[in-house]
Amino acid sequence: MRILFTAAPGYGLMLPIVPLIWAARAAGHEVLVATTGEMTEVGARAGLPVVDVYPERDIWELLLRHVGKSEPDEDAPELTEEHRLAMRSANPFGLFTVTMTEGSIEAGRAFGPDLVVFTSDHVAGRLTAQALGVPALEVGNRISWSMRDADWREERGNLVDDEVTTLIREKLGIPAELPRVVARIDPRAPSMRGLVADETDPRDGVPWWPMRFVPFNGGAVLPEWALHRPERPRVCVTLGTVVPIMNGTSNLSVVIEALGGMDVEVVLAAGKADLSELGALPDNVHSVGFLPLSGFLPTCSLIVHHGGSGTTAAPLHYGVPQLVLPAFADNPMSAERVVERGVGLSHDPTTVDVDTVRELAGRLLTEPAFAAAAEEVSAEMAAQPAPTAVIERVTAALS
The missing domain is CATH 3.40.50.2000 (Glycogen Phosphorylase B;)
Known part of the structure; x- marks a missing residue:
């Protein structure tokens, strides 16, 4: 099986899924990681094949310079409507959706995955599965919350298109139909979930599967x-x-x-x-x-x-x-x-x-x-x- 893993460009956003990628590779599956920024080098050092879906641009510089402002800097005429819309929010994930979705889809089309794995905070991964018409696996990458929590579902859930996501989907011609989600993975200890465990998600009947959290913070020669x-x-x-x-x-x-x-x-x-x-x-x-x-x-x-x-x-x-x-x-x-x-x-x-x-x-x-x-x-x-x-x-x- 060929598996495309997608993750946003942050240590805390990608590193939690590295052990899952290792597990897939060790099981004999072909894997590819779609991310950008510093995470491309981090992934490569972890022994993973990685593709940069927003190359030759510093996504964090863009984020720090613009996100949260009522209007992005006038000296950035190259910014599109969706860029500006995402940047007016203090939430960086909209900008990740704008900048990473197209490249993730292109990488997916070249790779030909049978499955797309996306983290719960990375809408670009979900949109990639939609565009490619392949099943998806959603993986929680946070220990404090997951897509399972009501407050996350209502405020930032990625199953409903917001204005930014809708613009991207329409611009790239992505079908509105959501991908088939095989399961949602919750890496939290049962007593830290903050809610009663369910066998299926009440929204759509997708099963919730537990997974052991395996810490990965990079490698080093230890003193x-x-x-x-x-x-x-x-x-x-x-x-x-x-x-x-x-x-x-x-x-x-x-x-x-x-x-x-x-x-x-x-x-x-x-x-x-x-x-x-x-x-x-x-x-x-x-x-x-x-x-x-x-x-x-x-x-x-x-x-x-x-x-x-x-x-x-x-x-x-x-x-x-x-x-x-x-x-x-x-x-x-x-x-x-x-x-x-x-x-x-x-x-x-x-x-x-x-x-x-x-x-x-x-x-x-x-x-x-x-x-x-x-x-x-x-x-x-x-x-x-x-x-x-x-x-x-x-x-x-x-x-």
């Missing part, structure tokens, strides 16, 4: 210390990849000052972010730049982060309590789920201070209920079907 649990608690601190671009690293100063005064070992994984405004780091803080969380989280006792979906899911997999300082987008939803399940605590990053961070971190490191709840969720996730089982199930459904 020797990452393999060993230290004598004092190790605390990971990260802001992910998008927050430093959008908000800078100012929120880190409070966290670093707070943890710098505690008897802990701090691993600051800030990627390519400019840390110069933080000044000299405390002696117990070790800045590692980019280091995959999965490489050292197993030896951590706590993670402090922004609430990104992938960053929330990884410590759940490893049973590590979390302190979430949610930034934007779905970050507050992740924080809510973490607190509701008892696997961590949260605080508004705009009002948090040094004493509060120390208090919250101290509770998470010393009160056993948080670690116990995190271990429970980890065990739940481990009991769900692996990506290989999902691929087998899809193959059987299409045979």
